[in-house]
Each structure stands twice: as structure tokens, then as C-alpha cells.
Amino acid sequence: MTDTAEKLDYSKTLYLPETEFPMRAGLPQKEPETVARWQQMDLYRQLRTSAVGREKFVLHDGPPYANGNIHIGHALNKILKDVITRSFQMRGYDSNYVPGWDCHGLPIEWKIEEENYRAKGKAKPDLKQPDAMIEFRKECRAYAEKWIKIQGDEFKRLGIVGDFDNPYLTMNFHAESRIAGELLKIAMSGQLYRGSKPIMWSVVERTALAEAEVEYHDYESDTIWVKFPVVGAAELSDAHVVIWTTTPWTIPGNRAVAYSPKVAYGLYEVTEAVNDFGPQPGEKLIFADALAEESAAKAKLTFKKLRGVSADEMAALTLAHPLAGLGGGYEFAVPLLAGDHVTDDAGTGFVHTAPSHGREDFEAWMSSVKELEAKGIDTRIPFPVDDSGTYTADAPGFEGARVMDDNGKKGDANDRVIKALIERNALFARGRLKHSYPHSWRSKKPIIFRNTPQWFVYMDKDLKDGTTLRTRALSAIDDTRFVPAGGQNRLRAMIEQRPDWVLSRQRAWGVPICVFADEEGNVLQDEEVNKRILEAFDTEGADAWFAEGAKERFLGNGHDHGKWTQVMDILDVWFDSGSTHTFTLEDRPDLKWPADVYLEGSDQHRGWFHSSLLESAATRGRAPYDTVVTHGFTMDEKGQKMSKSLGNVVSPQDVMKDAGADILRLWVMTTDYWEDQRLGKTIIQTNVDAYRKLRNTIRWMLGTLAHDEGEEIAYAELPELEKLMLHRLYELDKLVREGYDAFEFKKITRALIDFANIELSAFYFDIRKDALYCDAPSSPRRRASLAVIREIFEATVTWLAPMLPFTTEEAWLSLKPDAVSVHLEQFPQVPAEWKNDAVAEKWAKIRKVRSVVTGALEIERKDKRIGSSLEAAPVVYVADAELLKALEGLEFEETCITSAITITAGEGPETAFRLPEVAGVSVDPKLAEGTKCARSWRVTTDVGSDPAWPDVSARDAAALTELAKLGKL
Structure with missing residues (x-):
């Protein structure tokens, strides 16, 4: 040595x-x-500089709400967006991520009221006073600014890279001006109107709600079956039509009963009754045949069918209101209306129709107005419930009763209505039902449907080019890529079924519906007035609308100030976020319109995807995106x-x-x-x-x-x-x-x-x-x-x-x-x-044989016959000709990490190791012969062949000699 x-x-x-x-x-x-x-x-700026001149790829950020720390849903959402923008940036695009925030709306108002007033025992200011309104809005703005900074830092901690120094905010003055400008475009095109319809209303929050602001939870309701006396029909004059409802408080608003010509009805007579109130023997009642027995059981009675009642008889019937005689306010005729929404799946086969309190009720009533007026029926739709959930004078006998209190708890309205029905022998049965019911997603409290004047955008008005907002939106959906594909059908179904878009909210913090209207609800259309409004918003923000003298300032001298009323409602925040494409994609030179991608949770099919589609279709005729990507929720x-x-x-x-x-x-x-x-x-x-x-x-x-x-x-x-x-x-x-x-x-x-x-x-x-x-x-x-x-x-x-x-x-x-x-x-x-498909195919075969060798050696290691695969020199038997050919010329011992290996054609002995999934290969494990190399640990017969390196193999000796010559030893 x-x-x-x-x-x-x-x-x-x-x-x-x-x-x-x-x-x-x-x-x-x-x-x-x-x-x-x-x-x-400044990695963000370096990314932008490096991408100058490249094709733009734009993912437009759906704005989170500036209220509270981020949760796991935010993290999922932002990570997905970051991965998309980074992946396109690293594939030759200018993929610029601009984060944004939704800053207006009720949750911030609530927080300000709670933290700055209720918690301090202070009264909320009178927001009808201009100075108080503007000061309150400043408090809301400051609150949003605080959370934008906190959330921005939390997003950056996730590794998100974007223009956090210059995000888009719906409360920026320019953004408020652009949002208002989009509203005015819709108003100028005749798509905006003031109407009175039953809309979803939060008593707790005292505002109208959009479908996107509603979620469904289990709720236990009072249910009642109510008898409506038949009048003016000789053969049925002593009979009653019975309806079923889960909202007893809507009975004062009843104006009709709906039936279906497709349902089989019958006249039934009570033969036996075991109840404290309700029908007694001899009374005659009309039910859908399929629901008669079930309904009878609810009232604890039995009855017999007297005869069928035809669709023609139904169409000719008129009913009396079950509250007739109470306060003199229910003496009108109650017509029967044919309705496609009526079935005999549940209830009685008749549907109580209160056009003040339901969309289908409203549509059924409105579609029959001409026919009803011809019969002398008053078609005015009442306003039985006010914004606090309290009965008005349009609910005679119940004024002051509440459907719901300020905390979202059930009021006394149901009990008072039920009591009145019992007193008039108009209650067939009562009960309770646990079912899915709409709640405000902010307050988590139940909502009601109430008729109230609001501002709407038409879904089906001809826009003078052969299209409507609905057809434009549906066409845009067809032109959009959805990931996953099922999102397309979901959004399409929502657009197909949705009512007119209600834009107004009765709140303070947001962009106002900055129009002037006369007594009939006609909107002032004057581009000069609009210009003054938008210029003021751009420099002063939307606060300018609420300032002292705003009406006179914007109307100027060209209009009768007494004729025009300044609308003080606030825009639905979904209109704000639905307009972000305008002041972000269109107004920033580092972005482009339309966006390549919108990505949000699947709930945004009724939220941001939906409102952005409607806003853009109304003003530009197409969607502001080419692709919609949706994610689920984290459980x-x-x-x-x-x-x-x-x-x-x-x-x-x-x-x-x-x-x-x-x-x-x-x-x-x-x-x-x-x-x-x-x-x-x-x-x-x-x-x-x-x-x-x-x-x-x-x-x-x-x-x-x-x-x-x-x-x-x-x-x-x-x-x-x-x-x-x-x-x-x-x-x-x-x-x-x-x-x-x-x-x-x-x-x-x-x-x-x-x-x-x-x-x-x-x-x-x-x-x-x-x-x-x-x-x-x-x-x-x-x-x-x-x-x-x-x-x-x-x-x-x-x-x-x-x-x-x-x-x-x-x-x-x-x-x-x-x-x-x-x-x-x-x-x-x-x-x-x-x-190189040829190499891949060959090595797929080699790896098959290798898997049998490694399987055999694993058993040898497990049974401690070898310590490592380098101690082995297996004999590999290969009967498969293709596999054998793949091994030709290959140093297979290197591939199998053994010191030596022998390949033999043909089948091995029965004792050889085999894998069922690799036919034609077997392995006989053998120990390697020779001496263990002190450097590489391979067992070879040429250890010591170089006298200068007596304890290593020839390969290792040559390596050591070369290293020595290079001075690396």
C-alpha cells in the first residue's frame, strides 16, 4: 500500500x-x-419591467370585503389566483396581478354603529343632515382603509405578489365616479326604472337585499290551512276553498287564490271532526283530489267526496276574504287565478296569492290585471308591512303588530292573524314546519318579502337592437369558457330565472343612485347634469351627492327644482363590484379589457360573476371576462x-x-x-x-x-x-x-x-x-x-x-x-x-425486468442474507424475447445497483423469484464474488489490481489517480 x-x-x-x-x-x-x-x-416592479412588450394576460381580482382578518377561503382564493398569474408570467406573458377591495356596504356601517356609537352609548347621528351623513361616511372609509392594510399584509404573507401599493378600491374617488357613470349609462338607455315589487327585505338591517346576499338555513315556521268562502256560485255557495301557507302574516295581503287547470279538484263534505276549531260535520270544502286525505288528517276530520269540480267551474269562482268583517278592510272579492306554479305535490292544490309578498304571487297578479279590472276588481297592490316589519294601515285590524323584531325574532303578527282567523271560523288547521328559509348572509337572520318602491334594471325590455339584458347575458354565457364546465349551466339557469335587478339599498355607505326623478318615477336624462355629477365624484368622491346644496348644484338653472327629486338610495354593492372591470381593466394601461379570467368561489355564480355579467352586458353587450374559474369551499x-x-x-x-x-x-x-x-x-x-x-x-x-x-x-x-x-x-x-x-x-x-x-x-x-x-x-x-x-x-x-x-x-x-x-x-x-419514444419504450421494458430484480433483493435484505444490493450478483432469467432484446448491451448491474449480474435466456428454476405482473422473468439471488471496494463498496474481483490503490476496484483506482494528478487529493 x-x-x-x-x-x-x-x-x-x-x-x-x-x-x-x-x-x-x-x-x-x-x-x-x-x-x-x-x-x-420591488419584485413586483421588476416583473412588470421584464414583461414590457409581451402579450398581456389578465386575471381580474374579485374584491374581498374590507372587514376582518382573512380566513381559509380567502387564502385558497388568493393562492389560486397567484399561481395562475405567476404561471402565465413565467410562460412569456405580461401577467399583472392588481388586487382589489370591496369597500362599501352594510357590514362596515354596522361596525361603525356598533363601535363608534352603541358601544359608547352614543346615539347614531341623523343621516338626513348633510354634515352628519358625510361625517358618518368618513368613519366608514377610515374603517375600510384599516382593514385593507391588514388584509394586504396577510395576502403578501401567503406569497402573493401584486400591485399592493396601488390596488383598486371601490371607494376611491375615481372608482365612485366610474360606478356612478355606469349607473347613468343604464339610466340614459332607459333600462333603469322605479317600481313597486315584493323584494327580499332584511328587517334587522332595514334594507333591500339581492339574491347574492341571501343564504338558506333551517327555520321553524307556523303553518296554517285557511278557508276562503265561495261567493256567487249557486251550486258551491256553501263551500270553501282551502289554502295552505307557511307565512300566516301574509294573509292580510291576500288578494287572490291560484289554482291549476291541470289538477283534479273535488268537493268534499266533512262527516266527522275531532278538533277545537276548524271544520265541523256538514261543511263543504274544495281540495285537489291528491291532497284531500292528507289535508283532512291535519284537521283531525274525515270527509266524503261529493263530486268533482271542473276547471271551468274554478275559473268562474269568486271567493270572499277570510278576514272579511275585520275593520272593514277586507270586503273585496278574491278571484281565482290560473297558475302554472300550482301543483298537487303538497298543500291543498290551491296557492294563497299575496302580490305584496312573493315574486310568483306578484307575477300571477300582474299578468291578470286587465282581466281583473274588466271585472271591476281593484288591482292596486297594498303595502301591508313597513321597513321595520310592522303592519301598516294596509293591514286593517293589525296595525302595529310586527312580523319580526329588530333582532330577527318572530313578532306577534302570526299569532294575531291566526287568532283572527279562528274567531271568524276561517282556520281549517294549524301546525309548525321546519324547512329551508332565506336569511341575510350578513346578519344571519330571517328575511321577509315585502312590497316597496325600489329602483330596478329591466331584464326583458327591448334595448332597441333586438336584444334584452337577459338575452345579451345568456349569449355572453355561451361565449364564455367555464372551469369546471358545470358552472355554465348554473349561471345560465340563474340568468334565465332571475327577476328584474333591484339596485337600491336604504343605507348610507356606498355610491348613491345619483339620478333625479319626478313624481311618476321618470328619470331626468340630461348629459350636462350627468357630467357635473361625475366630475364632482371624481374630485370629491360620492360624498358630493350628500353635501348641502347638492341638488341645486347638479341640476343647475336649466331645470325646475320643484319638479325633480334627488334620489337618496344607495346602490347595491354588487353593482359596485360588478363595475370594477371599468375602472380597473379599462382605465389602467397595464391591464386590458376584457379580462382573460375571473376566478372566485362557486357562490359567485349568483354574486360577482353574475353582477359583472349583467353590468357589462347592459353597458357593453358582452361579459367582461373570457373565462370563469370557480372553486369550492373548505370543510x-x-x-x-x-x-x-x-x-x-x-x-x-x-x-x-x-x-x-x-x-x-x-x-x-x-x-x-x-x-x-x-x-x-x-x-x-x-x-x-x-x-x-x-x-x-x-x-x-x-x-x-x-x-x-x-x-x-x-x-x-x-x-x-x-x-x-x-x-x-x-x-x-x-x-x-x-x-x-x-x-x-x-x-x-x-x-x-x-x-x-x-x-x-x-x-x-x-x-x-x-x-x-x-x-x-x-x-x-x-x-x-x-x-x-x-x-x-x-x-x-x-x-x-x-x-x-x-x-x-x-x-x-x-x-x-x-x-x-x-x-x-x-x-x-x-x-x-x-x-425519444424509442428510448422510452425500451426502458419501460428494462424497468419491468428491474422490478423483478429489486423485488427479489428486497426479500434477501428483509431476511438479512444481504445488507445492501451491492452485495448481490443475481442471475436473471428472461424468457420473453422482447424483454431480453431490451437488455442487450446494457450494464444491467448498474441499473439494478448490484455488483454483478448475469442474464440468461429462458425460464428460471421453480425456486426463482417471480412477479405475477411481469411474465417471463425470474431471478435467482446470488452473492457477489470478490472483495468489497473500500471506496465505492462494490464487491468486485478487481480490487487491488492497481498496486498504488490495493484496497479499491480498478474503476476507483483510475479515479483516484486522476484526482491525484489534478491535485484534488
């Missing part, structure tokens, strides 16, 4: 991985440092809705504190996000484990590439194994790009994680470690492998960068300390020559 060999520590002669990229990520500590670095270097690990009361809420702040934002992002990327997802400790840990494996693969590449000198190797000179890996990169490049285009992030993540774990760590890297660690510096095999690993690293890290921005930034700068940021890079352009 030479002196050199005697003193040498062979481990120091190996090209073992060397990196400062730690195995333990420490994301909660490192990520905030990265966020600070991005802000210091706990059991699939239950998260709630504080259940203690199952997972906050993004806690996940980032414990595990890091990249773990949260990895969870988002591995879910079927378009459906409801689950999240909890176990799921987080699963993602931590997956992340750790992925990180270790990246770490190994970094350590190995520490020995890379950046040499480029011609494709033709690469070994087949390296060509196989480049072929896989070619395939993955196609999958990754198509996946990002299709917003199928799980597909990308799954493919890259499997590639890292199965094809790299457990296959390619495992095979090449011996060459990379032990081969001589000049080894073509080692040099080729380093070149390919460099390609693999650059491809996988850039592909992952949109998803895991913190980890990939750390890895990229670890390898390339002179680089600025991985996020300023582009996805690699994969050469077409890397596509």
Missing part, C-alpha cells in the same frame, strides 16, 4: 452532495424574510362546515405559523379545488410529509450540482438513461403547460411529486449515485449525468415556482447566488430532440 493510500480518507475523495440548503425548511421563519426581500427589491377533515362554535376552524395564520405558507399552498395545489375541500391537522401533516420528500429531492440535486462545472453535453453523446430522463422532461413540459392552461394544478403537482419521488429519487438518482460520487472527473457518464441533473433542476424548480414560491426561490438562489429571483425566469424551452 502506498503512503498516499495509507493516509487517505476515501470519503473525502468522493463527489458527495454539498449544499447549505437545509433539510429542515424552517418555513415559518424564512418566509417572512423572503417577503421582506421581495418588497425591498374540516370530517366534511363539516367550519364554524367557531364547533371549534373546527383552520385559520391560514395558524397554518403559516406552524408549517409555512408553502405547505398551505401545496395543500391548495393537491386538492380538487373546484369541489369542496377538506383541511385539518392530518391533512396538513400529509402535505408536510409530501413537501419534505420533494424538498429532499431538490436538496440532493443542489448538493450534487455543487460539483457541476456547467458543461454542455451534446444530446447525441448522452447515455440512454440520460436520454430517457430528458424524454420525461419533454413529456412533463407538455403536461405542465397544458395543466396551467387548463387550471388543473393537482394534475401538475401530482406529476411532479411522482417524478421527484419515483423517477428521480427511487430510480435515476439511485442508479447514478455511484457514477456521480465515484467516477473520475473526466468520466463521460458522470459529466452527462451532471448536465442532465442541471436540466432537471432548472425545469422542475421553475415549473414549481408558481406553486411553491418561497421554496423555489430559496433553491434557485442557493444554486445561482448571482440571480435576482426565480420568479423573473421563464419556463425552459424544451428541445424537440428530447422527445
